[in-house]
Amino acid sequence: MTEATLNKLKILAAAAKYDVSCSSSGTVRANKSKDSVGNTVSGVGICHSFAADGRCIALLKVMLTNYCAFDCAYCINRRTNDIPRATLSVSELVELTMEFYRRNYIEGLFLSSGIVRNPDYTMERLVRVAHDLRVTHRFNGYIHLKSIPGASRELVTQAGLYADRMSVNIEIPNENSLKYLAPDKNFKSIYQPMGYVRQGVLENKEDRRKFRSTPRFVPAGQSTQIIVGASPERDRDILRLSSALYSTPTLRRVYYSGYIHVNSYDTRLPALKQPPLVRENRLYQADWLMRFYHFKANEIADDRFPDLDLEIDPKLSWALRHPEAFPIDVNRADYEMLLRVPGIGVKSATLIVNARHYRRLGSDHLKKIGVVMKRARYFITCGELTAVCVADATPEYVRRQLTAPQSRRLQSPPEQLTLDFG
Amino acid sequence: MDDSTCTLRYDGSFDGLLTAVFERYSRRINAESVLSDKADIPMFLDRVIDVDTDEAKARRVWNGVKRIMTNTGQKLLTQSYLSAEPGIDSSIFRIIIKSIDTERTVENDFADPDVLAAWHAARRVGQERHQMLQFLRFQKAADGSYFAPVEPRYDVLPMAVEHFANRFADQRFLIFDISRKYGFYYDGNKTIRVTLEGDLPHLRSGRLTEELMDEQERLFQDLWRTYFHAIAIAERANPRKQRHDMPARYWHLLTEMQSPPLHTIPT
Structure with a gap:
């Protein structure tokens, strides 16, 4: 551990920073x-x-090396870029992880790597780090490992014995776009390791039914990442893909990463001045709607509305497209319906369902419980409320009310709307 | 007893609060609120009755609470009590009374101002505990043990220490609350509550002095700071969110928020 390590860490953390996965959740292990x-x-x-x-740091997110044999247009670490390169040795990385963990800096390790020599060689080194941490250093914290696209089944399975979570990044949500931007990759090389992990988890479940003591395999499941704005796919396509992924048994999280124009010389990519942060945020909101609010992908974006509204959030957007569904009586409507009301979230819906066992709820109660009445009042009744309902006042009126006075920043149309993909 | 309501004064402990509930029923006192003898006495207060804390009576009330309220409800009471906010004890008092009177827990009646107040207070306390798990930083000392200063808004260290003892089961550590002047020492086996006398500079400043520090401690602090700066994406700078998720009142004890030391790094 020397000054040289310090420089390597600087390079390899900066190389890993565009991977947005950060979670340390999904498994409880004392x-x-x-x-x-x-x-x-x-x-x-x-x-x-x-x-x-503003992004959280939960895990030591770092690459083992940023040398890479691939030449993906959107990636800072592509082979043809002239950037400082470094490689951490397995023992250096293990020591860093342990020392950081013991000081309560981190929850564990999120290890990724550029592809050196071949996928199996790279994967094997990742597995060695995880093995050393778990076996030699008796490390019981969180480990998130990348499955290297194209790695063999044996190695992915070995990795799964040590890792809490594994991930392969899809990056580009359409295979043709992917091949265009990342000639070394195709969907098969991505979905195959994902499949290995899924099978591993299912077999492990079966084994654990027979022998309780069987060690768990990738207990926190898988995640993936989609880059937003590097290729011409619409939000509809992205959400369909996410929804399909969520329907598979082990995929827990899809991350969306607003494209940052790191390789500005590459004309295959749109020239963005700013990363599309608003669009990225809307996609996360849509993702939340699918995971916690029981929305389906085609309710959020379909062929008539292929892109999310950047001015208002996707839930409000849905409500304004469906005025006939409102008003909702908060004292009677079931939980599912409450969740659909703009201004009522998972927490307040739960509180409402509980509190109305005791008494009828009025607008005062709702406000104190945490319902955002400014929005919700157009969509609910609670016996005493006099505000106009969206069905009578027209969606356009409600939209104006909720967007107009808020702030000036929303008035200039966000830039990433007008993109020319040539 | 006449009909006018009065206030019960107790010693500020949770047992005292429960004793007040007991006395209200056994002595048929028409009381709707309590007052800790550590709190400021309000200007207008017609009748005050003092209550002597009695562990046995408190236990009887708590057993009654356990019978009526769920685990979540019990936790709501104890956790909101820790907030020590003015008036929260009266809210807890009334929640218990309402639950006893109706023979049914009122813990989910979120339209009730007392329940809501307790719920909010409990949430703030829970959040404070969670932030301790997030933002506590250990420094390694020369003797191989680890030291972490904390300065929580509420007295949540006792709620958090178990987490650290489980997580760092093989390392000796001291977590010290520098504003409340007590801490917990874990010796590799069990945790002991400690109050350290004398004027040790690191218990005041929260920072180990050079001679008490492990020789590699500086290096790892530098490595962590380096990492912290390297992982941020400049194009996405968002200081508002950073400050929201990591409130500035924690910064003076966070290793990564200290400016890098001027000395050269040992090789």
Whole structure:
């Protein structure tokens, strides 16, 4: 551990920063022994710090090396880029992880790598890091490993024995676009390792039914990432893909990464001045609607509305397209319907369902419970409310009311709408 | 007893609060609120009756609470109590009374101002505990043990120490609350509550002095700071969100928010 390590860490953290996955959740494992270190907790995981870009730092997110044999147009680490390159040795990385963890800086390790020599060689080194942490150092914290596209089944299965979560990034949501931008990749090389992990998890479930003591395999499931704005796919296509992924048994999270124009010389990519942050945010909101609000992908974006509204959130957007569904009586409507009301979230819907066992709820109660009445009042009744309902006042009126006075920043149309993909 | 309502004064402990509930029923006092003898006495207060804390009575009330309220409800009471916010004890008092009177827990009646107040207070306390798990930072000392200063808004260290003892089961550590002047020491086996006398500079400043520090500690702090700066994407700078998710009141104890030391890094 020397100054040289410091420089390597700088290069390899910067190389890994465009991968947005950060979660340390999805598995609960207490530390059962007095001579091992680490546990994983329930709930949302623990974010230990927040970087200057506001993103959380939960795991030591780093690449083993940023040398890469691939030449993907959107990636900072592509072979043809003239950037500082570095490689951490397995022992350096293991020591860094342990020392950071013991100081409560991190929840664990998120290890990725550029592809050196061939996928199997690279994967094997990732597995070695995980093995050393778990076996030699008795590390019981969180480990997230990348499955390298094209790695063999044996290696992916080995990795799964040590990792809590594994991920392969799809990056580009359409195969033709992917081949165009990343000639070394295709959907098969991405979905194959995903499939290995899925099969591993299902077999493991079967084994654990027979022998309780069988060690768990990738207990926190898989995640993936889609780059937004590097290729011409519409939000509809992205959400369909996410929805299909969520229907598979092990995929827990899809991350969306607003494209940052890192390789500005490559004309295959749109020249963005700013990463499409608003669109990215809308996609996350849509993702939440699918995962926690029981929305289906085609309710959020379909062929008539292939892109998400950048001015208003997707739930409000749905409500304005369906005025006939409102008003909803908060004292009677079931939980599912409450979730559809703009201004009512999972938390307030739960509170409403509980609280109305005791008494009828009025607008005062709702406000105190945490319902955003400014929005919700157009969509609900609670016996005493006099505000106009969206069905009578027209969606256009409600939209104007909710967007107009808010702030000036929404008035200039966001830039990423007008893109020419040539 | 006449009909006018009065206030029960207790010693500020949770047991005292429960004793007040007991006395209200056994002495048939028409009381709707309580007052800790540590709180400021309000200007207008017609009748005050003092209550002597009695562990046995408190236990009887708590057993009654356990019979009526769910685990979540019990946690709501204890956790909101820790917030020590003015008036939260009266809310807890009334929640217990309402539950006993109706023989049914009122913990989910979120339209009730007392329940809502307790719920919000409990959430703030829970959040404070969670932020301790997030933002506590250990420094390694020369003797191989680890030291972490904390300064939580509410007294949540006792709720958090178990997490650290489980996680860092094989390392000795001291977590010290520098504003409340007590801490927990974990010796590799069990945790002990400690109050350290004397004027140790690191218990005041939260930072180990050079001679108490492990020789590699500086290097790892530098590595962490380097990492912290390298992982941020400049194009996405968002200081508002950073400050929202990591409130500025934690910054002075966060390793990564200290400016890098001027000295050269040992090789």
